[in-house]
Amino acid sequence: MSESFYITTPIYYVTAAPSIGSAYTTVAADMLNRWHRQRGEQTFFLTGTDEHGQKVLQAAEDNGASPQEWTDRLVATEWQPVLEVIDAQPDDFIRTTQERHTTRVQKFWQGLFESGQVYEGQYEGPYCVACEEFKLPSELLEGGLCPIHERPVEQLSETNYFFPLSQYAEKLLALYEENPTFVQPESARNEVIAFVKQGLEDLSISRSTFDWGISVPWDERHVFYVWIDALLNYWTAAQDRADGRAPWPASVHLVGKDILRFHAVIWPAMLMAAGVAVPHQVFAHGWLLVGGQKMSKSKATAIRPSQVTDHFGSDAYRYYFLRAINFGSDGSFSWEHMSAVYTSELANGYGNLASRVTAMVGKYFDGVLPADEDHGPAEDALAAGMATAVARAEAAIDRLALHEAISATTDFVALINGYVTEQEPWKVAKDESARARLASILYSAAESLRAVAVLYNPVMPKTSAMLWESLGAAVALGELGEQRVQDAGRWGQLPAGSHLVKGASLFPRLLEEPDPVD
RNA sequence: GGGGCGGUAGCUCAGUCGGUCAGAGCAGAGGACUCAUAAUCCUUGGGUCGUGGGUUCGAGCCCCACCCGCCCUACCA
Numbered sequence: 001m002s003e004s005f006y007i008t009t010p011i012y013y014v015t016a017a018p019s020i021g022s023a024y025t026t027v028a029a030d031m032l033n034r035w036h037r038q039r040g041e042q043t044f045f046l047t048g049t050d051e052h053g054q055k056v057l058q059a060a061e062d063n064g065a066s067p068q069e070w071t072d073r074l075v076a077t078e079w080q081p082v083l084e085v086i087d088a089q090p091d092d093f094i095r096t097t098q099e100r101h102t103t104r105v106q107k108f109w110q111g112l113f114e115s116g117q118v119y120e121g122q123y124e125g126p127y128c129v130a131c132e133e134f135k136l137p138s139e140l141l142e143g144g145l146c147p148i149h150e151r152p153v154e155q156l157s158e159t160n161y162f163f164p165l166s167q168y169a170e171k172l173l174a175l176y177e178e179n180p181t182f183v184q185p186e187s188a189r190n191e192v193i194a195f196v197k198q199g200l201e202d203l204s205i206s207r208s209t210f211d212w213g214i215s216v217p218w219d220e221r222h223v224f225y226v227w228i229d230a231l232l233n234y235w236t237a238a239q240d241r242a243d244g245r246a247p248w249p250a251s252v253h254l255v256g257k258d259i260l261r262f263h264a265v266i267w268p269a270m271l272m273a274a275g276v277a278v279p280h281q282v283f284a285h286g287w288l289l290v291g292g293q294k295m296s297k298s299k300a301t302a303i304r305p306s307q308v309t310d311h312f313g314s315d316a317y318r319y320y321f322l323r324a325i326n327f328g329s330d331g332s333f334s335w336e337h338m339s340a341v342y343t344s345e346l347a348n349g350y351g352n353l354a355s356r357v358t359a360m361v362g363k364y365f366d367g368v369l370p371a372d373e374d375h376g377p378a379e380d381a382l383a384a385g386m387a388t389a390v391a392r393a394e395a396a397i398d399r400l401a402l403h404e405a406i407s408a409t410t411d412f413v414a415l416i417n418g419y420v421t422e423q424e425p426w427k428v429a430k431d432e433s434a435r436a437r438l439a440s441i442l443y444s445a446a447e448s449l450r451a452v453a454v455l456y457n458p459v460m461p462k463t464s465a466m467l468w469e470s471l472g473a474a475v476a477l478g479e480l481g482e483q484r485v486q487d488a489g490r491w492g493q494l495p496a497g498s499h500l501v502k503g504a505s506l507f508p509r510l511l512e513e514p515d516p517v518d
Numbered sequence: 519g520g521g522g523c524g525g526u527a528g529c530u531c532a533g534u535c536g537g538u539c540a541g542a543g544c545a546g547a548g549g550a551c552u553c554a555u556a557a558u559c560c561u562u563g564g565g566u567c568g569u570g571g572g573u574u575c576g577a578g579c580c581c582c583a584c585c586c587g588c589c590c591u592a593c594c595a
Contacts, residue, residue, distance in 0.1 A: 010595095012595095013594095013595045015595080050595070053594085053595065054594080054595090055594065055595060056595090123593080125593085134593090136592090136593080136594065160593095165592095187522065187523050187524095188522085188523095190521090190522060190523085191521075191522045191523080191589085191590065192522095194520095194521055194522070194590095195521075195522090195590075195591080195592085198520090198521085198591090200592085201592065201593085203592085203593065204593055205593090207593095225593065226594090226595070227593075227594095227595075228593095230595080257523095257589070257590085258589080258590085258595090259595075260590085261590075261592075262592095262595090265592090266592095266593095286523095286589095287588085287589085289588090324530075324531095325530095326531075326532090329523090329524085329531095330523090330524085330588075330589090331530090331531095332529095332530070334529095334530095336529090337529080337530070337544090340529090340530095340544060340545080341530095341543095341544085344543085344544065345543090345544095347555060347557080348555075348557055348558080349557090349558090351554095351555060351557090352554055352555050352557045352558070353554085353557095353558085354554095354555095355553090355554050355555060355557085356553050356554035356555090356557080356558080357553085357554085358554095359553060359554060360553050360554080363553075364553090417557095417558060417559075418558085418559065418560095420553080420554095420558075420559090421550095421551075421553095421558050421559040421560090422559070424551080424552095424553090425553065426551090426552065426553045426554095427551095427552095427553095429553085502554095505555055506555090507555080508555065509555055509556095509557085
């Protein structure tokens with residue numbers, strides 16, 4: 001039986017180019033997806049762009065383009081290319097302007113409309129005549145002035161269609177109660193529960209003051225409110241599987257904590273209304289802080305992923321963000337910290353270990369991996385460490401503790417380095433009578449690296465492939481991607497006789513470079 | 519105002535059920551070694567665990583108040 005795993009990122013709002021903040025979510029989803037895939041599960045990883053709504057319309061106008069031209073351009077030149085920059089491989093990329101989406105959104109809501117779960121009502125809110133748009137109560141200046149024109153706003157109402165969200169409070173609370181991991185981490189769950197307990201208001205799902213959106217099928221004067229359209233992407237894309245087996249419900253929706261409420265409250269309520277299964281989990285990760293400030297697309301603090309990958313490479317990029325930051329909490333990014341982690345853990349720790357082991361197999365055994373002829377207590381300890389690393393990582397992945405899953409392997413790398421240093425193979429090599437001992441030491445180090453390559457593959461696919469190649473592992477074991485991660489801790493898989501080659505450095509030491517981010 | 523989450527060594531952070539919990543990594547200092555990317559390994563950590571009270575035989579860990587930071591407070595995404 002093959003488990004199935006369906007993971008999503010939010011669909012990104014295309015008002016600007018991607019920053020390391022949005023790429024953070026994508027990289028996390030990609031790692032999880034690769035991990036589950038390497039467990040042999042049937043996986044589906046979806047990302048995409050959210051292209052409707054007033055802000056996009058505004059951004060397009062500001063840039064002298066039609067909204068469709070604007071989103072086409074931004075998606076083609078920024079949002080899709082960034083996937084390659086960070087080495088993410090989604091199975092599908094949905095755009096909310098695609099017909100496959102718009103028609104399904106219409107169908108979904110038409111169904112709710114016909115079953116009496118949409119009603120016509122009055123939306124009332126502060127409206128600025130000069131702006132010709134409704135304002136958010138929270139954005140008004142003191143005294144109820146429009147923040148742009150600094151003049152009083154009017155209370156205006158328009159006829160909209162509503163979704164009776166207020167009727168779902170009890171059902172949602174029951175959902176959170178029965179399924180404690182529906183919203184994670186705990187802090188996010190607490191916040192959502194507290195919010196819903198206050199009671200919910202019905203949700204206006206249509207707009208008639210602008211037309212950049214999906215038209216409401218039973219009343220063409222309206223377009224759907226952008227969230228109502230956007231959330232459905234997870235469901236509409238799932239209907240597209242070629243084999244006709246929709247991967248539903250989603251296993252995990254990864255979201256930033258700012259959009260938690262939409263995913264943990266409105267989204268499941270919509271699905272309940274339609275009689276569609278709700279997702280298994282909504283997981284809210286934290287912010288990337290730069291200089292103690294939340295990074296924002298619109299501010300100068302926005303760092304583009306390519307600025308980082310140009311220097312460190314995509315593997316180090318993925319490693320840094322997923323290992324150095326506790327997934328679920330806010331985390332600080334700084335160029336200095338990233339440099340420190342790169343040098344210490346990747347270049348000096350991992351990369352150097354691969355170099356010294358493959359170099360010694362080359363030097364003492366002409367590159368042919370010897371057999372584990374004299375296996376002793378030190379090797380038993382190493383093998384135990386390997387099994388522990390796998391068990392720790394597997395357990396961490398199930399809790400979405402990505403940082404911990406990676407740390408398990410990083411700790412194992414340190415253990416291997418310690419093993420090699422303590423066994424002193426370079427000294428053992430000088431004693432012709434200790435040949436069997438030397439063989440076991442180098443075999444054990446190489447075999448350990450085999451597991452490291454497998455465990456790091458979901459995080460750092462490029463260098464893991466380099467290591468796999470360097471270990472000559474493909475000949476006997478097959479492709480790296482086919483190695484089952486849950487089986488990686490079984491000792492003795494890399495066969496004696498494998499041809500090891502000391503390849504290029506996995507993580508070359510980098511020259512000091514001024515911080516381009518300043 | 520209401521709600522959520524944080525405030526632990528120079529830096530980034532762990533601390534599950536209250537009792538070796540005062541920790542890890544990095545940085546710094548000393549030493550060992552030379553296979554390796556001047557890498558590795560070992561040794562080295564007196565910081566009022568935001569402040570003030572309280573509960574307890576005993577509290578970063580529970581309770582109260584206060585200070586500081588971030589987020590949410592609904593139709594921006």
